Amino acid sequence: xxxxxxxxxxxxxxxxxxxxxxxxxxxxxxxxxxxxxxxxxxxxxxxxxxxxxxxxxxxxxxxxxxxxxxxxxxxxxxxxxxxxxxxxxxxxxxxxxxxxxxxxxxxxxxxxxxxxxxxxxxxxxxxxxxxxxxxxxxxxxxxxxxxxxxxxxxxxxxxxxxxxxxxxxxxxxxxxxxxxxxxxxxxxxxxxxxxxxxxxxxxxxxxxxxxxxxxxxxxxxxxxxxxxxxxxxxxxxxxxxxxxxxxxxxxxxxxxxxxxxxxxxxxxxxxxxxxxxxxxxxxxxxxxxxxxxxxxxxxxxxxxxxxxxxxxxxxxxxxxxxxxxxxxxxxxxxxxxxxxxxxxxxxxxxxxxxxxxxxxxxxxxxxxxxxxxxxxxxxxxxxxxxxxxxxxxxxxxxxxxxxxxxxxxxxxxxxxxxxxxxxxxxxxxxxxxxxxxxxxxxxxxxxxxxxxxxxxxxxxxxxxxxxxxxxxxxxxxxxxxx
Amino acid sequence: xxxxxxxxxxxxxxxxxxxxxxxxxxxxxxxxxxxxxxxxxxxxxxxxxxxxxxxxxxxxxxxxxxxxxxxxxxxxxxxxxxxxxxxxxxxxxxxxxxxxx
Numbered sequence: 001x002x003x004x005x006x007x008x009x010x011x012x013x014x015x016x017x018x019x020x021x022x023x024x025x026x027x028x029x030x031x032x033x034x035x036x037x038x039x040x041x042x043x044x045x046x047x048x049x050x051x052x053x054x055x056x057x058x059x060x061x062x063x064x065x066x067x068x069x070x071x072x073x074x075x076x077x078x079x080x081x082x083x084x085x086x087x088x089x090x091x092x093x094x095x096x097x098x099x100x101x102x103x104x105x106x107x108x109x110x111x112x113x114x115x116x117x118x119x120x121x122x123x124x125x126x127x128x129x130x131x132x133x134x135x136x137x138x139x140x141x142x143x144x145x146x147x148x149x150x151x152x153x154x155x156x157x158x159x160x161x162x163x164x165x166x167x168x169x170x171x172x173x174x175x176x177x178x179x180x181x182x183x184x185x186x187x188x189x190x191x192x193x194x195x196x197x198x199x200x201x202x203x204x205x206x207x208x209x210x211x212x213x214x215x216x217x218x219x220x221x222x223x224x225x226x227x228x229x230x231x232x233x234x235x236x237x238x239x240x241x242x243x244x245x246x247x248x249x250x251x252x253x254x255x256x257x258x259x260x261x262x263x264x265x266x267x268x269x270x271x272x273x274x275x276x277x278x279x280x281x282x283x284x285x286x287x288x289x290x291x292x293x294x295x296x297x298x299x300x301x302x303x304x305x306x307x308x309x310x311x312x313x314x315x316x317x318x319x320x321x322x323x324x325x326x327x328x329x330x331x332x333x334x335x336x337x338x339x340x341x342x343x344x345x346x347x348x349x350x351x352x353x354x355x356x357x358x359x360x361x362x363x364x365x366x367x368x369x370x371x372x373x374x375x376x377x378x379x380x381x382x383x384x385x386x387x388x389x390x391x392x393x394x395x396x397x398x399x400x401x402x403x404x405x406x407x408x409x410x411x412x413x414x415x416x417x418x419x420x421x422x423x424x425x426x427x428x429x430x431x432x433x434x435x436x437x438x439x440x441x442x443x444x445x446x447x448x449x450x451x452x453x454x455x456x457x458x459x460x461x462x463x464x465x466x467x468x469x470x471x472x473x474x475x476x477x478x479x480x481x482x
Numbered sequence: 483x484x485x486x487x488x489x490x491x492x493x494x495x496x497x498x499x500x501x502x503x504x505x506x507x508x509x510x511x512x513x514x515x516x517x518x519x520x521x522x523x524x525x526x527x528x529x530x531x532x533x534x535x536x537x538x539x540x541x542x543x544x545x546x547x548x549x550x551x552x553x554x555x556x557x558x559x560x561x562x563x564x565x566x567x568x569x570x571x572x573x574x575x576x577x578x579x580x581x582x583x
Contacts, residue, residue: 138555161562165559169505175525179529183528
């Protein structure tokens with residue numbers, strides 16, 4: 001008789017809650033017919049809060065480090081990243097509630113899809129096996145492809161198709177990398193690969209192919225140059241609430257998984273993957289910043305800025321020590337807060353179903369809505385990395401860890417790219433304050449997204465002045481046990 | 483006669499390359515998608531070949547996972563492509579040009 005394996009579902013509880021609520025909303029919504037959007041929003045938020053509570057409980061988990069056939073990691077990095085992602089999900093739900101009510105295409109599918117995407121993201125940061133990484137990437141991507149298409153604008157359908165085709169293309173590369181890792185190591189467990197590869201001498205073509213193909217797969221998901229082509233189109237075409245959610249969520253989830261893959265699985269090959277990551281980081285920072293200069297649409301500009309930010313985060317990944325991982329997680333927190341705030345402000349300021357996000361619509365915004373202009377200024381300054389915002393601390397952190405690891409030329413490129421970046425962020429600020437308004441459009445205030453924006457702005461400033469509030473937590477989370 | 487594992491790997495590499503070239507060269511969204519499916523099937527062949535090389539079953543289980551994911555991708559992808567066709571009457575990716583810059 002085969003002995004029944006001991007199954008410990010507790011470390012998977014956050015995902016089970018989120019996915020469970022998603023399925024319940026989907027079935028319940030179909031049964032009720034036309035459920036109230038507010039009820040759906042409240043249930044979604046309740047699910048996210050319950051998952052956050054479950055995840056907080058796991059901080060002091062003292063069971064085995066990996067559960068469910070060593071597929072799920074129960075460490076503190078997973079806890080911290082999950083918390084960020086659940087927060088991002090809550091922002092996405094609040095924004096979506098406002099956006100879809102305003103544009104008159106309120107759909108009940110939005111909430112279950114958002115929750116499924118969140119469950120994929122949180123599963124991604126907790127995976128201990130490459131096959132779970134692949135499945136989680138697909139769960140979040142498939143939900144996002146539909147979310148991007150969830151508005152009646154032509155641009156939205158087009159963005160969804162581009163995102164889908166390139167996303168599927170990148171998944172194939174990721175899977176090929178997984179197959180190569182399996183061939184090289186005989187296992188797809190993240191720590192098992194490291195054990196199999198360490199101590200080998202001579203060239204390891206299969207392992208090198210694996211790390212290269214996996215980097216291509218991740219590169220598409222986090223949008224680093226040269227795998228960035230979809231980013232500006234998709235960020236511009238997607239409903240702004242979805243853009244906010246995916247910009248923050250996919251970066252946090254995919255970079256956390258990338259930390260595990262590079263710093264654990266392919267730690268024996270550090271000297272081989274470092275030059276590749278170096279080149280990707282430098283190219284993303286430089287090209288992301290340079291291409292952003294020519295943009296005349298704010299959502300597109302933020303798309304290019306996200307490419308540059310992916311490069312900054314990769315700079316932190318070059319250093320493989322605990323401090324480097326802590327710097328990267330802090331950057332992910334900072335970027336999430338800032339980019340959620342920036343896209344949220346753009347959503348409120350661009351009004352109506354047509355989405356006026358070109359620079360012309362933002363001319364003289366300060367005269368029409370000083371509040372929104374002030375908030376957008378704060379978030380743009382944080383994206384540019386100007387003190388006392390959280391963006392500055394985050395950038396200093398990743399550049400510092402790159403310099404400590406001996407990669408000062410990369411940090412120098414990063415600083416120069418930041419200077420270029422400051423130029424185009426400041427141009428938008430000048431546009432809002434120093435020019436006459438052209439559009440007659442009235443930006444609207446709304447209570448719920450307004451409160452979310454206030455929270456994002458508060459965090460941007462508070463974490464910028466007192467980063468030590470969360471730094472000790474992140475440093476404790478940055479210790480990878482394997 | 484036992485076919486050497488290397489042959490399978492070379493074949494799957496060639497299939498993957500054909501799929502990659504198809505994605506890059508084709509302009510019809512459906513054909514691009516079919517090329518991606520070819521890539522995924524090339525990976526399945528690699529997984530099964532490695533599984534046989536190591537005399538264990540994990541690789542074949544992984545191939546099943548990838549088939550399920552490919553099926554899910556078809557569901558979502560065809561829906562997106564069909565909705566694009568209904569709006570525009572074409573699935574040529576060069577016609578999708580609202581977003582530029």
